[in-house]
Amino acid sequence: MEAQMMLERTTIHLTRNQFTFRFGNRKKPSIEEFEKICRQNSDMQIEMSKEGEISVTPPTYAETSEKNSEIGYRLRHWSKKDKTGKVYESSGGFILPNGAVRSPDACWILKERLEKLSDKERQGFINICPDFVIELRSASDSLGKLKAKMVEYIENGARLGWLIDPAKDKVYVYRQNKTVEILENPKTLTGEDILNKFELDLSEIS
Numbered sequence: 001m002e003a004q005m006m007l008e009r010t011t012i013h014l015t016r017n018q019f020t021f022r023f024g025n026r027k028k029p030s031i032e033e034f035e036k037i038c039r040q041n042s043d044m045q046i047e048m049s050k051e052g053e054i055s056v057t058p059p060t061y062a063e064t065s066e067k068n069s070e071i072g073y074r075l076r077h078w079s080k081k082d083k084t085g086k087v088y089e090s091s092g093g094f095i096l097p098n099g100a101v102r103s104p105d106a107c108w109i110l111k112e113r114l115e116k117l118s119d120k121e122r123q124g125f126i127n128i129c130p131d132f133v134i135e136l137r138s139a140s141d142s143l144g145k146l147k148a149k150m151v152e153y154i155e156n157g158a159r160l161g162w163l164i165d166p167a168k169d170k171v172y173v174y175r176q177n178k179t180v181e182i183l184e185n186p187k188t189l190t191g192e193d194i195l196n197k198f199e200l201d202l203s204e205i206s
Helices: 002-006 031-040 062-082 143-155
Strands: 011-015 018-022 045-048 054-057 085-089 106-110 132-136 160-165 170-175 181-184 188-190 199-201
Touching (some): 062 085, 062 132, 132 143, 143 160, 143 170
Parallel strands (some): 132 160
Antiparallel strands (some): 018 054, 045 054, 085 106, 106 132, 170 181, 188 199
């Protein structure tokens, strides 16, 4: 009930299939309050911006879910062989250094970074920005908002990021201290020196 009461007297913005709650003059929700909202709405993907705006996204369409599943499978299959990190899917929440809580469609974190966290720190949302992130654009996603999220990941420590837009046959590649690279109709993507020998065959998700 506390989390539900916290949403009173807010401004609600609806963009395509996403609700955004803005709290006006109220202070930014704490991580504990945000966790309560997530628990009470476990069928939704919920994120919080660094300013405290809460975005609620309904379950994805079947086609997007299938593509996300394929990406996660490919990344996890590679990771189990590589053994240098761990893979997380879209239901995982990560607290970035700027205070935002984000849930990329797929991500990978170097194991040695995770090992520095205590058992308590590994419970709930992890205070860490993934080393590698993937966002897959669905038909209802705003490209501008996804691009902004990718910039945010890089600014907060991600070393490599892929924004995949199947409908436009484009991939936006984000790297530390480099301009965004736009790939037109690529057949495969490689993990470069971040994910050694990882390749993603885009024909499986086109």
